[in-house]
Amino acid sequence: SPGRLQDKKLKITKFNCFAGRVLCHLDECGVEDINEAVEQAKTAFNIWGKMSGMERARTMIEAARIIESRREEIAQMEVINNGKSITEARLDVDSARLCIEYFAGLASTLSGQHVQLPGGSFAYTRREPLGVCAGIGAWNYPFQIAAWKSAPALACGNAMIFKPSPVTPVTAVLLAEIYAQAGVPQGLFNVVQGGQETGRILCQHPDIAKVSFTGSVPTGKKVSLYGIKPVTLELGGKSPVLIFSDCDLENAVRGALMANFLSQGQVCSNGTRVFVQKDILPEFVKEVVKRTKSIEIGDPLLETTRMGALVSRPHLDNVLSYVNQAKKEGADVLCGGEVFLPSDPKLKDGYYMSPCVLGNCTDEMTCVKEEIFGPVMSVLSFETEEEALHRANDTTLGLAAGVFTSDVRRAHRVVEHLKAGSCFINNYNITPVEVPFGGFKMSGIGRENGQVTVEYYSQLKTVFVEMGDVDSLF
Ligand SMILES: NC(=O)c1ccc[n+]([C@@H]2O[C@H](COP(=O)([O-])OP(=O)(O)OC[C@H]3O[C@@H](n4cnc5c(N)ncnc54)[C@H](O)[C@@H]3O)[C@@H](O)[C@H]2O)c1
Numbered sequence: 001s002p003g004r005l006q007d008k009k010l011k012i013t014k015f016n017c018f019a020g021r022v023l024c025h026l027d028e029c030g031v032e033d034i035n036e037a038v039e040q041a042k043t044a045f046n047i048w049g050k051m052s053g054m055e056r057a058r059t060m061i062e063a064a065r066i067i068e069s070r071r072e073e074i075a076q077m078e079v080i081n082n083g084k085s086i087t088e089a090r091l092d093v094d095s096a097r098l099c100i101e102y103f104a105g106l107a108s109t110l111s112g113q114h115v116q117l118p119g120g121s122f123a124y125t126r127r128e129p130l131g132v133c134a135g136i137g138a139w140n141y142p143f144q145i146a147a148w149k150s151a152p153a154l155a156c157g158n159a160m161i162f163k164p165s166p167v168t169p170v171t172a173v174l175l176a177e178i179y180a181q182a183g184v185p186q187g188l189f190n191v192v193q194g195g196q197e198t199g200r201i202l203c204q205h206p207d208i209a210k211v212s213f214t215g216s217v218p219t220g221k222k223v224s225l226y227g228i229k230p231v232t233l234e235l236g237g238k239s240p241v242l243i244f245s246d247c248d249l250e251n252a253v254r255g256a257l258m259a260n261f262l263s264q265g266q267v268c269s270n271g272t273r274v275f276v277q278k279d280i281l282p283e284f285v286k287e288v289v290k291r292t293k294s295i296e297i298g299d300p301l302l303e304t305t306r307m308g309a310l311v312s313r314p315h316l317d318n319v320l321s322y323v324n325q326a327k328k329e330g331a332d333v334l335c336g337g338e339v340f341l342p343s344d345p346k347l348k349d350g351y352y353m354s355p356c357v358l359g360n361c362t363d364e365m366t367c368v369k370e371e372i373f374g375p376v377m378s379v380l381s382f383e384t385e386e387e388a389l390h391r392a393n394d395t396t397l398g399l400a401a402g403v404f405t406s407d408v409r410r411a412h413r414v415v416e417h418l419k420a421g422s423c424f425i426n427n428y429n430i431t432p433v434e435v436p437f438g439g440f441k442m443s444g445i446g447r448e449n450g451q452v453t454v455e456y457y458s459q460l461k462t463v464f465v466e467m468g469d470v471d472s473l474f
Pocket residue numbers: 136137138139140141163164165166194195196197198199200203214215216217218219220222223233234235236237267268269371373399439443444
């Protein structure tokens with residue numbers, strides 16, 4: 001209500017990433033707003049959770065249809081929200097829609113098991129929803145993350161309160177609008193705005209049954225300590241790509257670019273440690289640098305643009321400081337790594353930088369150890385498979401990894417030894433919604449997408465049915 005909004009002290013200022021101007025102001029949600037959202041979600045859950053999977057699927061398919069019909073509008077909004085190119089934003093909207101369609105398809109398959117016991121007695125299991133779930137999003141895939149979390153949650157019969165990153169607060173609201181238009185009960189999917197305090201209040205609310213979090217490792221650690229409730233954690237990475245001399249070099253170069261420069265390099269699964277076998281290193285570097293230099297940077301709303309703006313000024317400054325640090329530690333800046341000024345004067349205050357390839361990197365360098373989350377590829381050289389595997393796994397993170405080779409036996413052998421949740425052979429950074437995505441080690445707990453996600457958004461109830469008499473010991 002307007003009265004309550006006036007009482008708010010904390011405000012979020014949202015900037016347009018590609019022009020650097022203030023886009024809007026938002027009030028941070030506090031305890032009262034979250035209590036209200038939880039109450040609404042509980043009421044909605046009482047209706048939605050009792051519906052059959054087929055009934056839920058019908059509404060979700062309608063939401064997917066609306067997304068498709070509003071694809072361009074959502075994509076354009078995402079460009080303004082996040083700074084990524086319109087081409088990529090459209091793919092994000094498609095991924096969100098596909099995810100909702102996929103989990104709508106699974107909704108009617110949720111089932112339990114029947115177990116025969118002695119004397120005609122039996123037990124059965126019921127897969128039940130958890131209740132009201134919290135979704136907390138990062139800023140790199142704002143609309144897509146909201147869909148990747150809400151689709152399995154809703155398919156399993158839950159309600160969800162979603163908090164987008166305050167850096168990209170806009171498009172999750174469109175998703176809420178779309179679910180409402182599709183006919184979900186009021187408050188089944190609600191959005192609360194705010195930063196870490198709002199996130200904490202939401203996660204710690206006693207009526208929040210589960211938290212699904214996407215973000216950094218430090219925040220993920222805090223979220224895991226909020227209470228005894230199930231958590232899904234989709235955290236950061238520092239993923240390796242192993243390029244063997246027997247690979248198709250053209251594909252390996254394409255893969256390395258996909259592994260580093262999607263979404264201005266702000267992708268959790270990015271393969272930022274590119275290990276190249278020594279004998280093909282000069283050829284690989286030459287080609288990768290040539291292609292990187294030709295990436296079209298600038299107005300993300302133009303069809304020809306391949307790299308838009310980073311998400312914020314502080315983040316851009318942080319990424320640039322990593323490049324400077326790399327130089328100090330002895331890496332060669334083979335291209336990019338500088339502020340980029342688009343020719344259009346309207347864009348002069350946007351957060352652009354030229355994509356960067358760092359050569360002559362070693363395992364001890366900061367750029368090789370820490371997640372930069374920007375368009376910075378570190379190239380390292382290796383000699384043997386054993387050595388490459390050892391160095392690739394020498395990290396506390398384990399989100400993704402890639403291998404480029406034409407030797408099928410090597411490919412599977414290497415993948416077997418890579419300690420990462422998502423491994424790619426001769427490709428990188430594809431995320432079909434039918435397959436699970438998530439990390440090993442400190443990169444996370446649980447999975448998003450694929451059938452297994454049903455287990456993270458439901459609970460199993462076992463029911464024992466006695467057909468005889470109680471066999472009492474007393
Ligand atoms: N594994 C994945 O699927 C995946 C996907 C995207 C991004 N990421 C990771 O996310 C990071 C970048 O995103 P970011 O900068 O938005 O991360 P972040 O951890 O700073 O913030 C993520 C979300 O958590 C909220 N938050 C902050 N403090 C909180 C608290 N104490 N309690 C509850 N919520 C809190 C933020 O407001 C935001 O919505 C990178 O490390 C990246 O690798 C991972």
